[in-house]
Each structure stands twice: as structure tokens, then as C-alpha cells.
Amino acid sequence: MTAYTLIPATNADLSALPFHGRHLINGSWCDSAESFERRSPAHGCLVSRHAKAGAAETTAAIEAARLSFDAGDWSRASGKERATLLLKVADLIAERSAEMALLEALETGKPITQARGEVSGAADLWRYAAALARALHGDSHDSLGPDLLAMVLQQPVGVVSIITPWNFPFWILSQKLPFALAAGCSCIVKPSEITPSTTVILGELLTEAGLPPGVVNIVLGYGDPVGALMAAHPMVDMVSFTGSTTVGRSIQAAASATLKKLALELGGKNPQVVLPDADLDAAADAVVFGSLFNAGECCNAGSRLILHRDIAADFTARLAELSARVAFGDPLDPQTQVGAIISPAHLQRIDRSVKDGLAAGAGLALGGETLQIPGLSGTFYAPTLLTGIRPDMAIAREEVFGPVLAIQSCSSLDEAISLANDTSYGLSAGIWSKDIHACLRFARSVEAGTIWTNSWMDGFPEVPFGGMKQSGLGRENGHYGLEEYLEPKSVVMRIGASTRAPWVRR
Incomplete structure (x- = not known):
């Protein structure tokens, strides 16, 4: 366990x-x-x-x-x-x-x-x-x-x-x-x-x-x-x-x-792309933040991860280790990083989406279960990583609105851009790479209202926010x-x- x-x-x-x-x-x-x-x-x-x-x-x-x-x-x-x-x-x-x-x-x-x-x-x-x-x-x-x-x-x-x-x-x-x-x-x-x-x-x-x-x-x-x-x-x-x-x-x-x-x-089904030349420590921390912030109940959540195949296995293991260290629990304790799911009905919807993804052939690297917090009877869901996600799966296309990350893989920047755009949503997207040319190409090519490069969910009153497509x-x-x-x-x-x-x- x-x-x-x-x-x-x-x-x-x-x-x-x-x-x-x-x-x-x-x-x-x-x-x-x-x-x-x-x-x-x-x-x-x-x-x-x-x-x-x-x-x-x-x-x-x-x-x-x-x-x-x-x-x-x-x-x-x-x-x-x-x-x-x-x-x-x-x-x-x-x-x-x-x-x-x-x-x-x-x-x-x-x-x-x-x-x-x-x-x-x-x-x-x-x-x-x-x-x-x-x-x-x-x-x-x-x-x-x-x-x-x-x-x-x-x-x-x-x-x-x-x-x-x-x-x-x-x-x-x-x-x-x-x-x-x-x-x-x-x-x-x-x-x-x-x-x-x-x-x-x-x-x-x-x-x-x-x-x-x-x-x-x-x-x-x-x-x-x-x-x-x-x-x-x-x-x-x-x-x-x-x-x-x-x-x-x-x-x-x-x-x-x-x-x-x-x-x-x-809504959004927002992808982060991580290429092999990225700062992998910074990328892993940001991916965990993007998927777990506000318990994933966020239209801007980084709920999709597109990993280059050369780093997919090691990076996924790193995510599992980091996610398990994130503090879930009583919202009134200043140490808590992730609190409760908004309602029992929404928790059931999250769990059903995860179970449907597993039934469709996804792998489970972490989570997929409710959490029992000592002294509380509320609705908490574990940080969840689903692997082997195909583009046709519902978990790759539909907004879960929970602490669930769907992990896909790619072999090139072109494939990553294609996967990022293969959705009816277009709210935000991000790329992690030290190659400025790759970052700019991604930013110009991906259909989303906000593009982050080597960052995730940085926002400012001066910078507009909104989506494309649906x-x-x-x-x-x-x-x-x-x-x-x-x-x-x-x-x-x-x-x-x-x-x-x-x-x-x-």
C-alpha cells in the first residue's frame, strides 16, 4: 500500500x-x-x-x-x-x-x-x-x-x-x-x-x-x-x-x-510536454503542482502529460515519488497542500473516470483510491497517475476535475504538438525544453489561449486569460x-x- x-x-x-x-x-x-x-x-x-x-x-x-x-x-x-x-x-x-x-x-x-x-x-x-x-x-x-x-x-x-x-x-x-x-x-x-x-x-x-x-x-x-x-x-x-x-x-x-x-x-484538458533536454527536476515539480493544485479542481489543471519516450519511465517514477510526498489533509492546517474534494458526488465522478480509464487499458502508477484522513470524515482522493494513455481513451479527452494525471508518450516534437491539439479544448498548454526554438514552435502551433514554457500556471493581472475551441x-x-x-x-x-x-x- x-x-x-x-x-x-x-x-x-x-x-x-x-x-x-x-x-x-x-x-x-x-x-x-x-x-x-x-x-x-x-x-x-x-x-x-x-x-x-x-x-x-x-x-x-x-x-x-x-x-x-x-x-x-x-x-x-x-x-x-x-x-x-x-x-x-x-x-x-x-x-x-x-x-x-x-x-x-x-x-x-x-x-x-x-x-x-x-x-x-x-x-x-x-x-x-x-x-x-x-x-x-x-x-x-x-x-x-x-x-x-x-x-x-x-x-x-x-x-x-x-x-x-x-x-x-x-x-x-x-x-x-x-x-x-x-x-x-x-x-x-x-x-x-x-x-x-x-x-x-x-x-x-x-x-x-x-x-x-x-x-x-x-x-x-x-x-x-x-x-x-x-x-x-x-x-x-x-x-x-x-x-x-x-x-x-x-x-x-x-x-x-x-x-x-x-x-x-x-473547461480544459491541458497538456504539458516534457522533452529529454528539459530541466527534469523543475519539470517534475511543476507537473505535480499542475495536476494536484486545488485537488485538480481547476480548469487550468495540467491534467495531461505528454512525455518523450526516452524519459517516460524514469520521469513517471519520479512523479509517483513526488506526488506521494504532497501533503493531503485538513484544509485548516497550514501544512496541508491539497484538501477535500468539493462533494461526495464529485468524488464518485472522479473515481468512476479513473476506473473507466483502467478498464480501457490504462496502467496505474499511483493512487486510484479515496483517502481516509485521521480525525476527518470528508471527501479526499489520492494523487493518481494513469499511464499508457491512448488518444482515443475518454481519460485523455474528457475533463476529470480531480487530482488525476493522464500520461501519454511521444517520439518527437511534431507528435507532441499533434497530441496536444487532439482535443476539443484549448485553454492552456505547456512545454519543458531548453531549446528556445522548440518552445517557440510549440507556442505558435498549439491551439490554446495560454502557453507556458518552462513554467506552469504563472498568472498576472496584466496578462489575458481565456480559451480557444470549446x-x-x-x-x-x-x-x-x-x-x-x-x-x-x-x-x-x-x-x-x-x-x-x-x-x-x-
Whole structure:
């Protein structure tokens, strides 16, 4: 039996629980007749209880966003005014980061150190968006002739529905909302019903910072009816969604009746290629990180590994040894590197995918089993390495969303590129090689929105993120992330007496 590295339960003080969440609609906090609860996937304790919205609350939030946008208190505010508020929100996030990180760790099952890093990092996204708000500008064309001048205005797209997932609740919200606000949009936000608490706290911070009522509305509940109505309602101009490709398709269909603008960040089956000339120690560490970070519940997970045959056996053995040393266990212990799977149902889906892969002929180098953490009854899955993966296997093509790495082999860079592109997804990909020519060729040839060379999952507010193919539409972060929430408007002005011959004869 494999000797995994396990971190037992701690004696954390959770007496302040449960957190109570309500909707934020037109600047007021609202309850509903029904509520729903979230229990910790690691500890089993009740973490939060929230008001459960239906169609009435959702419609009220959409109408409030529409009224606020049309009123113009925010949509026509200056860049300086928007930036000042966004910076204040960033400071307030920093002040309450410990509380937010604890709730995030408990609701998601992720390690507390990771949750702290994500909340503090999200504050930096708000600061970057504030800088963009001050720099927002259009364009002009002064070369159309002596009597003509054209301008291109950049105006907010309008009312935006923002629907966020459970795996990075606050981080992903912060890749969307501050950029929409920097552009001047009004928003309705629906967090995942599994992880809503930090979104509610953000509503408190926005109110404290002085955001006008109705500019941001938060509705708590389920995809049906809340998310469905947010995607289809005619008063909504745009939908920004992060989640599975399957749900992304349904949102695209719901939005099509009114031809809404869409930004969709969806699934991935992201490959890392390791060539024989790579720094194999650095590559092995990054591959383990890429497959196990956030328990693999990450659209950007390095869930596919393409190894050159000359190093495949030795590198796989190295991965197995490193993966077994990764600390799995209580999310509230700072030593923990990987926490609990989000739910028992999702753990079963992960295990079924692994068993199906083995039945299809894959080999098992490590894992393929649940973990029992001393003192905890939660949902934990072992680090899992599957070998001998063929391109036709489901485990090579379908997103598992768990700590599972599918290992393929290649004989050349050309074959590696072909395997990397042999997927319906195109979110991210990486290559490990000391040959800069190989790295550049890979970067130019692979169909993915982000390419890492001799690195994995390095991200920055300045650098855009998003996918190709069925990994989505649009980009987040960078100035591209702001432009998603803007509409260019051309203004053509005649500034002198017309010199054009009359079209209608007199």
C-alpha cells in the first residue's frame, strides 16, 4: 500500500459559524422564504446558511441593475471616481481577508494557505482594474479630410450577468466584477450555491465603499431558475460565465434569443510536454503542482502529460515519488497542500473516470483510491497517475476535475504538438525544453489561449486569460479583460461646409 503524506484534523475554533447570507438587491439586503445550507466537505460542519432566490428576486435584481445603469450615476461617472471606489474596495478586502479565507477554505475544502493567497491576490486584481479605469480611452481619426473628424468612443456594454463557479469563488469573481465596474457596467452576480459566502461579504464591502444602489446586485440560489433567468432576460446585455463547457453551451443557447454578448471561460484538458533536454527536476515539480493544485479542481489543471519516450519511465517514477510526498489533509492546517474534494458526488465522478480509464487499458502508477484522513470524515482522493494513455481513451479527452494525471508518450516534437491539439479544448498548454526554438514552435502551433514554457500556471493581472475551441469565448485580465465590457461606438462629424456634390439633383 502506498504511504501517502496525510495531515490529520486540527482543533480549529469554528464557534462563529454558520455564516448567514442574504441577497443584495438595489442596495438593500433581502431574505427569501426558503434557504439552503453549505457543509464543509472536509469537516462535515455547517459552514453557512443562505437565502434561496426564485424568479421574483432574480427579476428584481435585474431590474435594479437596469435602472441604475440607465440613471447614469455609475455608468457616466469619471474614470477617477470609478478608480477611487475600486481602490477602496481592494483595501477593504485586505482588511477582511482572514475571515474571507476561512470561509473559502471551509466551503471549498481547499487549504487555508491557498485560500489566503487567493483572497489577497484578488485584491490586486481590483487595484489593477482601478488603474484601467483611469486609462480608459477611445480613438480619433483626423486624416479623413479637412471637413471630417471621426471618433471612436468606448462605452460600457450595459447590464452584465456574472455567474461564477465553486472552485475559485472569490478569485474568479475578481477577474470579472472589477473590470465590469471599471468599464461602467451594472451587474447581477450569482455565485455557486456551493460557495456563496465570500461573494456576500464582497457585497458588504461594495456598500461600505459607497457604490450607488443597484450597480451590483447579488442573488443567491441555483442555476434553475436564477442562472437561467440571468442568461435569458431581455434587460441583460451581456453574460460572463465561468464553469463547465456543458453549462456554457446552455447559457449560449439561452442568451441567443436576444443576441447577448458572451464571455465564457469553460473547461480544459491541458497538456504539458516534457522533452529529454528539459530541466527534469523543475519539470517534475511543476507537473505535480499542475495536476494536484486545488485537488485538480481547476480548469487550468495540467491534467495531461505528454512525455518523450526516452524519459517516460524514469520521469513517471519520479512523479509517483513526488506526488506521494504532497501533503493531503485538513484544509485548516497550514501544512496541508491539497484538501477535500468539493462533494461526495464529485468524488464518485472522479473515481468512476479513473476506473473507466483502467478498464480501457490504462496502467496505474499511483493512487486510484479515496483517502481516509485521521480525525476527518470528508471527501479526499489520492494523487493518481494513469499511464499508457491512448488518444482515443475518454481519460485523455474528457475533463476529470480531480487530482488525476493522464500520461501519454511521444517520439518527437511534431507528435507532441499533434497530441496536444487532439482535443476539443484549448485553454492552456505547456512545454519543458531548453531549446528556445522548440518552445517557440510549440507556442505558435498549439491551439490554446495560454502557453507556458518552462513554467506552469504563472498568472498576472496584466496578462489575458481565456480559451480557444470549446474552452470558451473572450478574455479576462489585462486590458483585454476590460474591453470585454465595452462597446466601441463610431462618431463621424462634419466640421466644415460640405464639399460633396449633392446626391439629389436640383
